[in-house]
Amino acid sequence: MTGRSESYAGSLEYAGVTEINGSFMVLKGVRGASYDELTEITVGGAKRNGRVVRVEGDLAVVQVFEGTSGIGLSDVRVRPKGRPMSMRLSTEVLGRTFDGVARPADGLGEVYAECVREVGGSPINPTSRVYPRDYIETGISAIDGLATLIRGQKLPIFSGNGLPHDQLAAQIVRQASLGAGSEGRFAVVFAAMGVKRDVALFFRRAFEESGAAGRVASFINMASDPIVERIMTPRSALTAAEYLAYEKGMHILVVMTDMTSYAEALRELSSSNGEIPSRKGYPGYLYSDLASLYERAGIVKGCPGSLTQIPILTMPNDEVTHPIPDLTAYITEGQIVLDRRLAQRGVYPPINILPSLSRLMKDGVGEGFTREDHPDLANQIFSSYNRVGEVRALASVIGEDELGDMDKAYMRFGSEFESRYVNQPKGERRDMTATIGLGWEILRMLPKGELDRVRSEFLERYY
């Protein structure tokens, strides 16, 4: 039953499959297979790829990237490749489209390889990092003014099905790419995990329209593609992004969508591997696994490049406490939260600023970065808008007419803020000065005495 033949010099082939379950197969009689090693599987003349996820004595459990359908217990040959999954890299990846495991999917042939890197990556030494401080002007007021994106940050968009997260991400790519000083050194890496075909097409068109198509490397795993490849998709994409950012000194914006599909694929594999589930059936290592992706963002010493991540995730049931958004937000440096009620009122982008946050903003705005009053102004808007929520709740109980004068002022402030500050035409690009000016314009709807977060010298200068 256990066959073994040496068809290549020094490499072994095995043919002893004893069990197939989901995307896993168990090989018996294996000697020398190592954990996490890439394997080549030959089924009736066609080749597939697999990864060793567990070894025990002469048994090896192999996860098959393309899925196990069509594989039987006989007629399978498996050849360990002696190394973890790797990909070929050079700046030629830009302008190209790959599948989830970094194979060219555009019919243009293999990429010239300047180097080969393992897609699993290695942890960045914290002492090698440079703390990110340079902001990226996205031209979107709610982001620039209140949750500023910083070069080297990981800032996800928390969204729900049917909300315009794709449009927002495309707009950020389009507008951020034109930032001064980054010409020629800016590129986009796009990872699509389990997306619908039209989403992939939407992004392709968006990149083409922004004139950035030649500076985009896409890694596409469609909803109908194998889930094991889905697990590798962001890893392939980030390996390319790390290479471009930390070795080639480019400013890389990585858009990853949809992290929910990714996490669900992880859950599916975990469950078919018989692992003990934790919250909502997700594996206990979901946090570590997500971190191994998100933590690849940053800036490293001795290299002018940066890797900024905008992961997109759709919150199941719009619940921010669901494990995927919850664990993501514990790792990422903030989040941009889209809100269904704002979207229904026709606000674009429908960003709910209260739960939105950019953790790196505090060190990247203000004097020397944007404008001296920016931090106070942002805090004041958060504080006042928070009050709007309280007043609206009260108004829904006692009726708007019964509100006191100050509460009425807050009601007006709230609706103006949403319709003029948060809301902006899809093509509009507001620069930082315009965003800050608009913030003051709307705050002026409240009496000066209510603005308790702004230092008095700024109040005098800007109110």
Next chain:
Amino acid sequence: MGDGPSGRIIGVNGPILHVSDPDAFRMAEMVLVGEGRLVGEVISVSDGHATVQIYEDPSGLRPGGPVRGSGKPLGVRLGPGIIGGIFDGIQRPLEAIRAESGVYIPKGSRVPSLDPDRVWQVTMRAGEGDRLTGGSVIAEVPETGSVTHRVMVPPGLSGTAESVVGSGGYRMGDALLTLRLDGGGTAAVTMCQEWPVRKVRPVAESMESREPLVTGQRVIDSIFPIAKGGKAALPGGFGTGKTMLQHQLAKWSDADVIVYVGCGERGNEMTQVLEDFAGLKDPKTGKSLMERTTLIANTSNMPVAAREASIYTGVTIAEYYRDMGYHVAIMADSTSRWAEALRELSGRLEEMPAEEGFPAYLASRLAHFYERAGYVRTLGGAEGSVTIIGAVSPQGADFSEPVTASTKRFVRCFWTLDRNLAYARHFPAIQWLTSYSEYLDDLQDWFDARLGPEFRELRAETLRLLNEEGKLMEIVKLIGADVLPEEQKLILEMARVVRVGFIQQNAYHAFDSSVPYAKQLGMLGVMMLLYGKCRALVAEGHPMRALSADPIFAKVTSMKYTVPNDDLSGIDGLRREVEAFSLRHAGGLADHGAVGAGRVGGQGRA
């Protein structure tokens, strides 16, 4: 090291290995795995095999690979060079690793934890023939500008000093003296000792703590104080400012040594500590804060088993400096990641899970960790303490989840961070209605002696006011504030002054970032004086609308910015202004029509 008895790898399941020849290993022994000599630890020994968890990325390991025992448990090297440094979860020096390997952390790095070649200036304290026991200080080394390293005899040894060297420059491994042991034989004592991370370092006596850890954070110091040697948990959902507050505590606490454990958190946060702390001055010594701080960094993308170890590495280092007679504070950010590492490893060991997949021993492990805090008399006879402040990241901000609920049982300070406060950008977002401190009674004498008995009265009155506001807000949500009686409007207004002017603290402000007790006391005094005067005025029939139009409210609210920490004369000035305000309004009921036109200006800025 690593040439002891050996076995071979049988199986690999992530960081959990099955190893042959279980007779060769002992429980909790450190082992070196594979050709790359990755560090691991034996976690079970059974008839057919030993189980090993490894602290590095397991990819590439295969059955048949060698596993060598080291004959000793996983430990840390304790000696000069720890302070000012940054180490991973099993005490590998990240700075030195970067110098050797560049941007990424390679597997199986063998850079020694503490530089063996560095020459330290040693001043000998022990002399020939001295009777020495475990914990006796034999020499002093200026480790950094802030910390003098006291070289001690390792616990368990006692004897007479021989061959004592003269003061001068020595390396880590040089014998400073030879101990003729009481039981016979000799032992060389160097600057460095090894200690197993999971073993509590012995002390002469556990003591009760009567002294607060002064943090400079008003809501902690004045409202929910923590004692030196105390233990606190800091639970909060994402974005509520746990890390920010931990950084503030690490910066401004009056501890002698800070151990900051970044356990499964962001890499950039470690970088930020390195950058920020190096540039900030310790108010006590005038030296850089990094000169009293050591960092243990196991970021979220580093191997998960080392995350489990990092907490123990941190607390063992803390105990070591405590043994020198220092007050040490350890910040663990975040204990939830440590608990998740336990869960992950437990799952791979196929143990029966308890709540939410966590192993049944979660609570006992947490207890064991927090119990390592305490105020002690050391073996050497000095007093020292370890204060543990652990952040907790509850899933879905649900405080009933197992890690938060278990932690609550073992800590005596519970500072809950509130999402709604964070949304309104009220920081530190410690929610006063749900937090507590059990140390108040323990610290009573210290407060009475240093701040006078009025401090505790002011604190109680402040907390009462905030609680009353909490109750009133339930009503305000339903009917609005305008219809409340005047005395209740006063409560809302004063609570606002306290919240914005006292509880809220600006970490980015030059001096509001950390505030001494004297100013905290003065601020509370002025606020409660104003409250008292207003209560009397309201009782006389003055409407709040008129009173709150007075600029005194804005002045009192903003005293955190207008009164510098080192010159409190402004506090007395404000007291006089409050008196004047009271006199101005008392009896003058007739004027109110004119003043009460609006609240503009009166609400003031804060």
